[in-house]
Amino acid sequence: MSKVVKKMMIDDIRTAVGEHRDLLVLDASKVDAVSANKWRLLMHSKKISVLGVRNSVANAALREVGIDLADSLKGPSTIVWGAEDVVALAREIVDSLKDCKNLAVKGGTLSGTALSASDVEKLSKSPGRKEVLGQLVGLILSPGANLAGALLGAGGTLAGQVQSVAEKTE
Structure with missing residues (x-):
């Protein structure tokens, strides 16, 4: 060649x-x-x-x-x-x-x-690039999701109790 x-x-x-x-x-x-x-x-x-x-x-x-x-x-x-x-x-x-x-x-x-x-x-x-980014986003968002779940859980319980008290007083 x-x-x-x-x-x-x-x-x-x-x-x-x-x-x-x-x-x-x-x-x-x-x-x-x-x-x-x-x-x-x-x-x-x-x-x-x-x-x-x-x-x-x-x-x-x-x-x-x-x-x-x-x-x-x-x-x-x-x-x-x-x-x-x-x-x-x-x-x-x-x-x-x-x-x-x-x-x-x-x-x-x-x-x-x-x-x-x-x-x-x-x-x-x-894991590939997409999987690693997904895991990273999940780790970043998990504390906020846990906090929102805790607030919504307690808020839902409180709302249910207020509603039951309101129904009894009527």
Whole structure:
């Protein structure tokens, strides 16, 4: 491969990845063509980008943007990125492993930190951004909800007693 072609491929990978710093590396070499096409279409529908790469070219392109995947980029490699956050990406990939038996996770990166295949599995089981925000909002609102419940409970009891006294005096 000429240096010009290699430079063009590096630029294409760098452009495709863009600002994403959370990537996963898969081995899709043993997946048959029909299953691979179905899997790629499924990933596309979930806004997950899939790119089959040459390791040396991908490693050079990713190093230029500050991502080191040298440990994961061994053997046939496919890079995936996208979804709403890295946890959703990991969940989708781990879920697709059940349907596509020959697909394998090799590793990835989370904000510049290298991940192993087992780390990706653990990441898929952790709460995502929406879940964490929901838990945080619940924790922030719970004291106010408890106070409102206590006031309404006592106020309701008092209102019921006043009404029963008013009915007796009539």
